[in-house]
Amino acid sequence: xxxxxxxxxxxxxxxxxxxxxxxxxxxxxxxxxxxxxxxxxxxxxxxxxxxxxxxxxxxxxxxxxxxxxxxxxxxxxxxxxxxxxxxxxxxxxxxxxxxxxxxxxxxxxxxxxxxxxxxxxxxxxxxxxxxxx
Numbered sequence: 635x636x637x638x639x640x641x642x643x644x645x646x647x648x649x650x651x652x653x654x655x656x657x658x659x660x661x662x663x664x665x666x667x668x669x670x671x672x673x674x675x676x677x678x679x680x681x682x683x684x685x686x687x688x689x690x691x692x693x694x695x696x697x698x699x700x701x702x703x704x705x706x707x708x709x710x711x712x713x714x715x716x717x718x719x720x721x722x723x724x725x726x727x728x729x730x731x732x733x734x735x736x737x738x739x740x741x742x743x744x745x746x747x748x749x750x751x752x753x754x755x756x757x758x759x760x761x762x763x764x765x766x767x
Contacts, residue, residue, distance in 0.1 A: 663758040670751045676743050687734045693727045701727065708735050 701713040710733040718726050 660760045662760055665756045665758055667754050667756075668751050669754070670749050672747050672749055674745060674747055676745050678741065678743050681740050681742055683738045683740070685736050685738065687736065689732045689734070691730045691732060693729055695727045697725045697727045700725065709733070710735070 700715050704711050712731045713727055714729050715725050716728055717723055
């Protein structure tokens with residue numbers, strides 16, 4: 635039977651499948667304890683301040699207009715004027731106020747209490763009765 639069709643061959647299809655899962659296992663424990671203590675310290679800081687010394691200087695000079703406030707170094711000069719009625723009105727510079735600014739530097743020490751915490755970390759074995767899986 636040369637004209638006969640070859641018999642059909644059936645091959646089975648196979649497939650492998652894998653399933654992967656994880657489980658938690660305790661391998662040890664950690665204990666953390668905090669302790670707080672106070673420490674006495676002295677803080678040091680430089681404090682700066684500024685004082686004003688006021689001096690009044692009588693001038694008594696006639697001026698045609700109000701003088702401007704002026705600064706000469708660390709001295710601030712503030713003119714004080716008044717109008718005086720004569721036959722004519724004049725500006726008379728009565729006085730100048732001189733403000734001298736001086737800087738003071740003071741070193742201060744202030745005792746303070748501050749809190750400090752310390753952490754202690756301790757490794758512990760797994761709890762009894764639990765096994766690694």
